[in-house]
Amino acid sequence: MAALEKVPITAVSPERLRPILGDEYAVAGEAIHRAQEVLAGRVVWHINSTAKGGGVAEMLHDLCHRTESTMARVYGGWKSEELTTNWARFAANFAQSHGVAACGTCHWPPNAERDYDYANPRFVDSSAEDWLRYPHLTGKTSKVNRETWGGPDYHRNYMRWWFSHLPKAAGVNADGRLNNWWEYVFNFEKFTCLSAVTVTRYFVV
Numbered sequence: 117m118a119a120l121e122k123v124p125i126t127a128v129s130p131e132r133l134r135p136i137l138g139d140e141y142a143v144a145g146e147a148i149h150r151a152q153e154v155l156a157g158r159v160v161w162h163i164n165s166t167a168k169g170g171g172v173a174e175m176l177h178d179l180c181h182r183t184e185s186t187m188a189r190v191y192g193g194w195k196s197e198e199l200t201t202n203w204a205r206f207a208a209n210f211a212q213s214h215g216v217a218a219c220g221t222c223h224w225p226p227n228a229e230r231d232y233d234y235a236n237p238r239f240v241d242s243s244a245e246d247w248l249r250y251p252h253l254t255g256k257t258s259k260v261n262r263e264t265w266g267g268p269d270y271h272r273n274y275m276r277w278w279f280s281h282l283p284k285a286a287g288v289n290a291d292g293r294l295n296n297w298w299e300y301v302f303n304f305e306k307f308t309c310l311s312a313v314t315v316t317r318y319f320v321v
Contacts, residue, residue, distance in 0.1 A: 150304075173272035179276055180222040183282070183301050190293055190300050196221065202291060206247055208281070209238040217242040217260070219281045225274055226260050228245045234270040235262050251295050252285040 130148055134141045170177075177256045184207070188194035191201040196212035209224040210217040217226035217240045225234055226242040242260040246253050253294050265277035285295040294300065300307060 121202075122317065136305055168204070171272070173269060173275060176223060176275035176279065178221075178271065179301075180278065183279075183297075184222055186300050186304065187297060190297075197225075203297075205243075205249075206281075208243075210242075217244075217248055219244045219278055220274075222275075222278075225262075227262075232271070234265075234274045235267065237261055237263075244281055247281045247283065250285055251287075251289050 130145070133144065137144055184194075187203045187207075191203045192205055194201070194207070196207065196209065197214060199213060199216060204213075205216075206218050207221045208216045209220040209226050209228055210219040211229055212224060215301070215317040219242075220228065223231045225236065226244060227233075227236050227238050227240040229236060230237070232293055236294040238261045239261045241257040243253070243255065243257050244254050244260060244264075246259055263275075267273065282299045282301075284296055287295045289295050
């Protein structure tokens, strides 16, 4: 399994949130200024966590849900049983997608039989490895089960495996969406409408 890459983080102005928050930005701005006064001269450590604690698996799990909701919006909706978009086809799992499996979802790995079924030993045919070639898909499948992402922490390793397959190629797809879906997840402020026309104009013109 490929190691996660280190991503450099720099300071970013909260102004980037103004187009997203709209009228609510004024309220957020006041809170930010109050925080600046309270924290002036102090050193602050930001520790990523979940609402009820947990570890790496739970933090990746939260990010996976954010990715799902973002991509559902990018593609104008999402139903696991309707494989009508590239996102739906990527997230297909055997149980919910009429026997078609690709990379699965946050709760349903490709071979899952229920929610959170990360340690299921059963094999299914999956196109997951084909998604590493996106957008040049071939339709090729291979057998996957829990050992594809590995244990003993099957939850964490499935999340890592899932994110390693999220498309990241350059260019714009024939469906009008970017081939690099990470742009939508982390540069979300660029996509206020998230329509095919808006995305194409932003990156091509």
